[in-house]
Amino acid sequence: MSSDQFPQDEPLFRRLAVIGCGNIGSSVVRAVRAAGNGAAHVAVFDPDPEVRARVRELGIADSVQDSLAGAVEGADCVVLCSPVRTYGAITREMGPHLAEGAILTDVGSVKMAVVKDVAPEVPERVHFVPGHPVAGTEKSGPDAGFAELFHGRYWLLTPEEGTDAGAVARVEALWSRVGAIVEVMDAAYHDKVLALTSHLPHLIAYTIVGTAFDVEEQERQDVIRFSAGGFRDFTRIAGSDPTMWRDIFLTNKDAVLEMLQRFTEDLTALQRQIRYGEGDKLFDFFSRTRDVRRRVVEAHQEGTSPWGPDANGGKPASEGGDPE
Numbered sequence: 001m002s003s004d005q006f007p008q009d010e011p012l013f014r015r016l017a018v019i020g021c022g023n024i025g026s027s028v029v030r031a032v033r034a035a036g037n038g039a040a041h042v043a044v045f046d047p048d049p050e051v052r053a054r055v056r057e058l059g060i061a062d063s064v065q066d067s068l069a070g071a072v073e074g075a076d077c078v079v080l081c082s083p084v085r086t087y088g089a090i091t092r093e094m095g096p097h098l099a100e101g102a103i104l105t106d107v108g109s110v111k112m113a114v115v116k117d118v119a120p121e122v123p124e125r126v127h128f129v130p131g132h133p134v135a136g137t138e139k140s141g142p143d144a145g146f147a148e149l150f151h152g153r154y155w156l157l158t159p160e161e162g163t164d165a166g167a168v169a170r171v172e173a174l175w176s177r178v179g180a181i182v183e184v185m186d187a188a189y190h191d192k193v194l195a196l197t198s199h200l201p202h203l204i205a206y207t208i209v210g211t212a213f214d215v216e217e218q219e220r221q222d223v224i225r226f227s228a229g230g231f232r233d234f235t236r237i238a239g240s241d242p243t244m245w246r247d248i249f250l251t252n253k254d255a256v257l258e259m260l261q262r263f264t265e266d267l268t269a270l271q272r273q274i275r276y277g278e279g280d281k282l283f284d285f286f287s288r289t290r291d292v293r294r295r296v297v298e299a300h301q302e303g304t305s306p307w308g309p310d311a312n313g314g315k316p317a318s319e320g321g322d323p324e
């Protein structure tokens with residue numbers, strides 16, 4: 001758990017550079033500026049000119065730079081907020097422009113592959129503290145972000161052994177100031193847990209929605225017409241950004257495949273129980289999963305859930321919140 005020992009009436013950083021300004025990047029920008037004591041200046045770079053124009057229009061950043069070098073020049077903290085497979089190349093390109101003692105962090109949903117790609121590109125004079133806010137939505141782009149996204153949500157950091165403790169403390173303090181609950185953990189452990197709690201559910205949603213659309217035209221229309229409850233929730237998740245999720249599955253391959261193997265075995269067991277009319281087994285299984293649901297809801301209320309105590313963000317289910 002974070003303990004912010006830095007002066008509260010001063011910004012933690014002089015200049016924070018946010019690289020990639022979509023949903024999460026723009027939420028970081030908005031949240032840091034709303035906090036008031038995160039950074040004196042928030043600079044943004046995004047390679048997409050339409051995104052840069054929109055960020056200027058929204059007026060959410062202190063400056064929008066037309067080059068990566070221009071954004072990171074003089075920055076004492078840089079946050080990578082683009083799809084995970086872009087991080088290695090970005091770090092290589094901006095390396096020579098990074099200041100002595102600067103801190104580099106990221107928001108990527110996968111951590112082992114990010115460490116493997118980024119660490120070799122980080123100059124000696126720079127501290128790398130990998131991170132992941134366990135908060136987000138299915139939406140993309142700078143209009144999708146909002147300042148309160150991280151309130152009461154976990155922000156996981158996975159620094160390698162030997163990382164400068166002062167740099168880790170500063171990153172912890174920064175994300176605490178935007179309202180997140182910061183925890184430090186091992187990158188491999190992070191990837192296993194997230195494969196199960198986030199990546200596999202997305203894969204299942206993509207599959208269900210794909211299956212539903214791989215039917216005759218008439219049935220497909222009825223799937224849309226009668227979609228309610230469960231299926232509708234799956235379409236929200238399956239509407240998530242294709243680039244982002246392609247990158248997550250390609251980079252967290254081993255953990256996802258391991259969890260998928262377990263999942264398919266359990267699904268096959270259920271299939272057999274249905275085929276052979278084993279009602280008692282189905283009932284017992286559904287009773288156990290109902291109990292898991294009860295414990296998840298309780299954990300959210302008590303603040304011990306991996307998604308943060310306020311995991312609903314006060315939103316209705318249709319907007320990414322939990323219906324409970």
Ligand SMILES: NC(=O)C1=CN([C@@H]2O[C@H](COP(=O)(O)OP(=O)(O)OC[C@H]3O[C@@H](n4cnc5c(N)ncnc54)[C@H](O)[C@@H]3O)[C@@H](O)[C@H]2O)C=CC1
Binds near residue numbers: 019086107137248
């Ligand atoms: N969307 C979510 O719910 C969450 C996403 N994340 C992580 O956040 C990162 C960004 O995701 P979103 O903001 O949702 O995506 P997004 O699609 O809304 O934004 C990504 C932005 O990155 C920019 N970009 C693409 N290539 C780039 C490059 N080479 N250099 C700099 N910028 C580049 C794009 O132009 C775009 O504006 C991903 O790594 C994802 O794993 C983490 C937690 C939650």
Ligand SMILES: O=C(O)C(=O)Cc1ccc(O)cc1
Binds near residue numbers: 237
């Ligand atoms: O929209 C949802 O349901 C999410 O699960 C958002 C999300 C996506 C990716 C992450 O790494 C963290 C959170």
